[in-house]
Amino acid sequence: MDFLINALTDWLKEMLVGGIMSNLSGMFDSVNQQVADISVQVGQTPQGWNGSIFNMIQNLSETIIIPIAGAILAFVMTLELIQLIVEKNNLHDVDTWMFFKWVFKSAAAILIVTNTWNIVMGVFDVAQSVVAQAAGIIGSDASIDISTVMADMETRLMEMDLGPLFGLWVQSLFIGITMWALYICIFIVIYGRMIEIYLVTSVAPIPMATMMGKEWGGMGQNYLRSLFALGFQAFLIIVCVAIYAVLVQGIATEDDIIMAIWTCVGYTVLLCFTLFKTGSLSKAVFQAH
Template structure:
């Protein structure tokens, strides 16, 4: 009598379980994009901002460091003759090196993220390789349930679907916040690069490069977390049984929350590994 209702509820429950996997597949596809591919308009804007607004300031800072380094050199009583020329040449080389880095910061930053992209592409796996989760077993188990039982499962599935939707949004926010951080750091990259010429403040530029390397490494951790999530979701299918077909849904929701928690941690993992 209520076959149409039972079929609709069963289809909703199955779609809820399957969407937990497919929704995170889109998060994966976003995570592996390069900063320029994710939003080329923003990338071009921050590069232009760095070139037109920040680079002139960085040149001034670099000139100041040149004067400070020379002043510090001339104060040393033990520097005379050819040794003085040697130290002056060394200072000028540091200034030239910093200037080259400042003016080619886009190439350097792109190279850092290209390395991480190459690592991801050479890993020879994507979350799509895990395939669409087949829910035929769940459908068979649900077909043996009564209408009243299915109504209870339907309410539970709605709650879990809402929670999984929030988890997916949080995962997308984590991934996209990484891109925002990259754009902000790129927009002011010339200033920390200018400090490389200073013996005292050079640590600022070194920490900046380490931070960019950590952001590049961040995507590798994100990809690993999402891939393991896909494996766990696929592995939850055998837990389906006729007595309680919702076990797989509960387990899948638990893995989804676990994946979001792990994604929150990936940033600190990459920073601690690089030593930022």
């Protein structure tokens, strides 16, 4: 009877240990790949990220949005002229300089609208240059490596009782699902940011048409702030990855495999949280009054 119980116990142990090793093997590969891809993705300009989407957005902006921006520009500058005249004591104190001022502002507004695409892309070129320099300075290995911890793990697991082994198997299964969820979160942040950039730049001529207006100028200024926030969000993302890389470097020195894995999960969750926060942080920096 004891022989059967021991044989069944050994069989269950082998099954649980095999399941645990299978769950842990390659668990962090997808996250490592996605984290390594972050620096490449955020360091690209809208044109470099996807040329086909870039050309489509540029075509939409120039053929559909610019005519609308022209109409808005005419309205804003006409309103600006009316306000300049009315402000001077109901036409009793009208100076010729105000018309030169209005002509200059109108010419500047037209120049801004006709060169909106170059201005917008210039913002992202500057941001990309900053990100490239930052990546070169703080670049480090952000991959999670627990191979040294797992070297003699199978032997140690076989020495454990069935109860703790079953608990470890459940934990390894849950951690595997969690890492896939974190992989998806990182994907959403990085690719969602680029899609947001394309959406924001597609309507750029409309807010830029209001830049020279006295009352409407705030729309254009806020748009430029949000544009800089989007561009330099990539810099904050690079800093987040650099901090994450420093944190995970000490994982391989852990003696407790489960503690090491849960530490990895905690760091990755922290990375995802900070990546989500970079958008609001960059906007808070550039839009603070």
